[in-house]
Each structure stands twice: as C-alpha cells, then as structure tokens.
Amino acid sequence: MCIVWVCDQEEHVLATWQAPGSCPYCGGAIIGADVERAWRLCFVPVCFSGRRRTFLCSFCNRRVVTIS
Structure with missing residues (x-):
C-alpha cells in the first residue's frame, strides 16, 4: 500500500513597487x-x-519582515 500526497502552492505577482528602506542583511x-x-x-x-x-x-531576494 502506497499513499502519495501531491500538494503545490502557486504564487502570482499582481503588482510591484519600490519601497523605502534597505535590506538589513545585505x-x-x-x-x-x-x-x-x-x-x-x-x-x-x-x-x-x-x-x-x-x-x-x-x-x-530574501523576504523582509516588517513590524507594525
């Protein structure tokens, strides 16, 4: 008996813009x-x-977490 779980997450970018600030890593x-x-x-x-x-x-290309 074999169980196969196929799951995927698809992302679509709707809009982009220049945000203020700089990356804390680089x-x-x-x-x-x-x-x-x-x-x-x-x-x-x-x-x-x-x-x-x-x-x-x-x-x-890292995600930057914002604290509100």
Missing part, C-alpha cells in the same frame, strides 16, 4: 509586491488566498 533596495496564492492538490485548486503584501530584497 543593504540592497527593497521591492514591495502584491502576491496572490493558490493551493493545489493533484492539480485541482483547493484554496485561494487573497492579496498579500510582501517585501523582498532586490539583491539577495
């Missing part, structure tokens, strides 16, 4: 992005999450 410029995510189970969409704002470093 000092590169910060880019803000609106991202829409969709979870898939065996290529069938299961869950859509709405827009989420994320901030990325343009040089090292």
Whole structure:
C-alpha cells in the first residue's frame, strides 16, 4: 500500500513597487509586491488566498519582515 500526497502552492505577482528602506542583511533596495496564492492538490485548486503584501530584497531576494 502506497499513499502519495501531491500538494503545490502557486504564487502570482499582481503588482510591484519600490519601497523605502534597505535590506538589513545585505543593504540592497527593497521591492514591495502584491502576491496572490493558490493551493493545489493533484492539480485541482483547493484554496485561494487573497492579496498579500510582501517585501523582498532586490539583491539577495530574501523576504523582509516588517513590524507594525
């Protein structure tokens, strides 16, 4: 008996913009992005999450966490 669990997360970037500040890791410029995510189970969409704002470093491509 074999159980195979196939799950995937797909991300679509809706918009990007230049954000103020610099990366704490490397000092590169910060880019803000609106991202829409969709979870898939065996290529069938299961869950859509709405827009989420994320901030990325343009040089090292790490996610930058903001504290509000």
